[in-house]
Amino acid sequence: DVKVTQSSRYLVKRTGEKVFLECVQDMDHENMFWYRQDPGLGLRLIYFSYDVKMKEKGDIPEGYSVSREKKERFSLILESASTNQTSMYLCASSSNNLHPYEQYFGPGTRLTVT
Amino acid sequence: KQEVTQIPAALSVPEGENLVLNCSFTDSAIYNLQWFRQDPGKGLTSLLLIQSSQREQTSGRLNASLDKSSGRSTLYIAASQPGDSATYLCAVRPNLDSGTYKYIFGTGTRLKVLA
Numbered sequence: 001d002v003k004v005t006q007s008s009r010y011l012v013k014r015t016g017e018k019v020f021l022e023c024v025q026d027m028d029h030e031n032m033f034w035y036r037q038d039p040g041l042g043l044r045l046i047y048f049s050y051d052v053k054m055k056e057k058g059d060i061p062e063g064y065s066v067s068r069e070k071k072e073r074f075s076l077i078l079e080s081a082s083t084n085q086t087s088m089y090l091c092a093s094s095s096n097n098l099h100p101y102e103q104y105f106g107p108g109t110r111l112t113v114t
Numbered sequence: 115k116q117e118v119t120q121i122p123a124a125l126s127v128p129e130g131e132n133l134v135l136n137c138s139f140t141d142s143a144i145y146n147l148q149w150f151r152q153d154p155g156k157g158l159t160s161l162l163l164i165q166s167s168q169r170e171q172t173s174g175r176l177n178a179s180l181d182k183s184s185g186r187s188t189l190y191i192a193a194s195q196p197g198d199s200a201t202y203l204c205a206v207r208p209n210l211d212s213g214t215y216k217y218i219f220g221t222g223t224r225l226k227v228l229a
Contacts, residue, residue, distance in 0.1 A: 004157075031215060042221040043203075050215055058216065090157055101146060101207050103217060105158040 003027070004106035006091055012112045019078040021109050023091030032074035033092040033103070034058075034066065043090065049074055081113045116141040118206055120220035127194055128228050135189040135223045137204035142182045145207045149178050149189050152201045152222070161202075162189070166209075194227045201225070 007022035023032065033048040035058075045058030047066040055066050063085060067075045074093075078085055091106040117140045127133050137147070146165050150158040162171045162178040164187065170179040177190040191198055203222040208214055 033217075040221075043219040045216055048215055056215070088155075092158075102160060102163045103148060103158075103205070104160060105150075107157040108155070110155065 004091060004093055004104050006089075006106040006109050008109050009107060010110050010112075012114065013078075013081050014114055015082060017078075017081050017113075019081050019111065019113075021076040021078075021089055021091075021111070023074045023076070023093075023106055024072055025074075025093040025104070026072065027093065027095065027104070028071065029093035029095045029104075030071075031094045031096065031101075032068065033094075034064075034074065034076045035090045035092065036060070036087040037090055037108075038087050046076065081111075083113050085111065086113045087111060116144075116206065116208060116218045118204060118218050118220040120202075120204060120223050122223060123221070124224040124226075126226045126228060129194060129196060131194050131227075132190070132192050133194055133225075135191070135202050135225070137187040137189070137220055139185045139187075139206050139218075141208070142185055143209045144182065145209050147178075147180055147187050148205050148207070148217075149176075149187075150203045150205065152203060154201075158203065196227050196229045199225055199227050 004025045034046040035043045049055045049068040065077045089109045092103045094103045119138045148163045149161045152158050164171050164180040175192040180187045201222040201224045205217045205219045
């Protein structure tokens with residue numbers, strides 16, 4: 001079974017703090033994704049990575065950065081958290097080979113910025 | 115630009131009913147379509163994935179169909195149960211030669227099955 005884990009289920013941070021969200025997958029997937037999900041807006045892609053050290057911007061990259069130093073780990077960084085980044089953050093991964101491009105999601109991190 | 119629509123946004127049915135959830139997409143150049151379930155406050159769980167060359171996939175009481183030419187997919191749930199209550203989302207992955215890795219999601223149908 002594919003397993004995607006996220007470092008925290010719930011996180012409360014203050015405005016201006018630097019925030020790290022970690023995602024780890026155990027299936028040797030090439031592709032990893034960070035989404036945010038807000039009521040009425042659905043899932044929006046922030047960044048994705050198709051290989052170690054490779055990244056591409058999604059639809060809403062402003063205010064975020066990412067790091068992928070190892071294949072299994074994809075980190076989302078909020079450089080200076082703001083209240084409009086309060087959201088549910090979802091990490092996903094997919095393979096280019098086995099079950100091609102089927103996405104597997106982590107449990108999500110509910111981030112509140114006060 | 116690919117757009118994915120799910121109608122209705124919400125649905126309530128009595129337990130035991132068979133039901134159909136709809137997913138429409140505007141560009142038929144897709145590689146696959148995936149159906150997910152999301153419980154409140156949780157991540158997405160993959161239910162079924164249909165490759166563009168397939169017409170349908172089945173898993174237990176769930177059956178998903180795909181009609182690429184009309185830009186439609188349906189998720190059929192047989193003999194619904196209160197435990198099926200959740201939000202159901204569909205997502206399409208564009209063709210491999212589209213130059214993008216992005217998946218495009220619908221906004222979901224919130225299903226409530228009444229005991």
